[in-house]
Amino acid sequence: MEVLEAKGITKNFGGLAAVRDLDFSVTRGEILGVIGPNGAGKTTVFNLITRVYPLTAGQIFFRGKRISEGLSTHRVIELGIGRTFQKTRPLARLSVLDNVMTSAFLRTNSRECAEEEALRVLEFTNFVDRKDLLASSLNVAARKRLEIARALATKPELLLLDEVAAGLNPREVQEVTELISRIRDSGVTVMAIEHVMKFIMSVSDRILVMHHGAKIACGTPREVASSPQVIDAYLGEDYAEG
């Protein structure tokens, strides 16, 4: 069953088509990887799903409900789509726990319930030992993890991860790979933008490849890796032919 379905979505910024007539869908329980060279429009797709920008054309459906019109960002999140930011946005002057509690308040009005849920999420993300640190004091890896924890605390059905492995060392990449598998096993569908190939190839069930705002391939990691268009986009024509 499709959790998310995008039909012909297009976004123009003035004369620049950031996303062009893109179709894709995310099936319940899968991890869909999104790759593409810089400027391919990957993050724009997330921003279109979460209504940070309105679509120029096309439609997006979440659990069969059209979300591409008339909703504001917070409504989309409330419906059950969580997201992280590529450039992390911690609530800097709050502790890690308070950051996650703030998200947990989306599903409860009680402070006790929010704290309980936040601690549960921090436990799940192996972050509980750092719950009292100020968010501004965290390093890159921890900030990325905080983004994930905060998104999870909104109890999403679909989680949009924007480059959560970028800038991490190999051990940290390994940890976040495991975390994402656990998130999927807990019943959350995942869509992940990533540049780190080792990460995306190992974690994804399917991969969507974008180039200049359009889809150039979509399939299993193996199919995508052998697609001539993909090799072309990444390495240039000479390699694709040979």
Add this chain to the structure above:
Amino acid sequence: MSRKDIYLAVGVFAVAFLVPVFLKDSYFRHVLIMVFLWTVLGVAWNLLAGYTGQVSFGHASFFGVGAYASGLLFSHLGLSPWWGMAAGGLVAVVFAVPMGLVCFRLRGPYFALSMLALSEVLRLVATNWVGFTNGMVGILVIPTFRSKVPYYYIVGVMALVSVVVVIRIAGSKLGYWFLAIREDQDAAEAMGIPTTKFKLFSLCISAFFTGVAGSFYLNYMGFIDPSIVFSLPDISIMVILVAIIGGVGTVWGPALGAVVIVVLSEIVRNTIGEAHLLVMGLLVVAIIMFLPRGVGGWRFLRQRA
């Protein structure tokens, strides 16, 4: 944490409420009434600016609207300005909603300046709509009490209520969401927070207390005109100083700021007369330089901020 703060608040105010028993001098009682009044104003401004991150340069709007609401109910309908106090807070909220809807489209300094502009608009309306507001002639009411003591307790209770309300808010969902908006509005939105709605909540609560304080001012002083209650330097800027000196984004900051600002300005005014504004300015510079988190942000009084 929040329970401890509430006990502390009740304790501090319980002591403060005993003061008039010993302090018979009406000038000193007046100074303390002003401390309480500025506590209410500072706490209200701080909720919007310190907690929610929406710095307003136009809080005189709500002070003036609150004062004029009770003043006009009295002069047009003969309603006691004490009844007008409840109305003052509500009318301030009625003004706050459209002002917020317009100004919250802007962020940071642009929000601050648009609030300033609307506040000046209100001052000019109050000045020039003579048929309705009496213009610069102002509104005069006969003070109900000759003694300062009733005023002392009324404004004292207002200050206590405002502090307790902020403590309660700070420990609740509302407080967490206000802080999230302050830290990063876009991240807050991506956490599912309806940011515009919660900024409006914050503004309305802030405007309510500011409006009630304006009505109290009318009752206490017995006279208002537009240049007093819609004053940019004496209300809008002053309330910012109170909160900054005390410590922005803290529960106790504005109360401390009110003590420091009111007491200092009285001392300076009584000792060096004409130069008091200059000296006040220097003191403010010194406090900002050496206590950048404000008096309340210093050491043990520091709150989760």
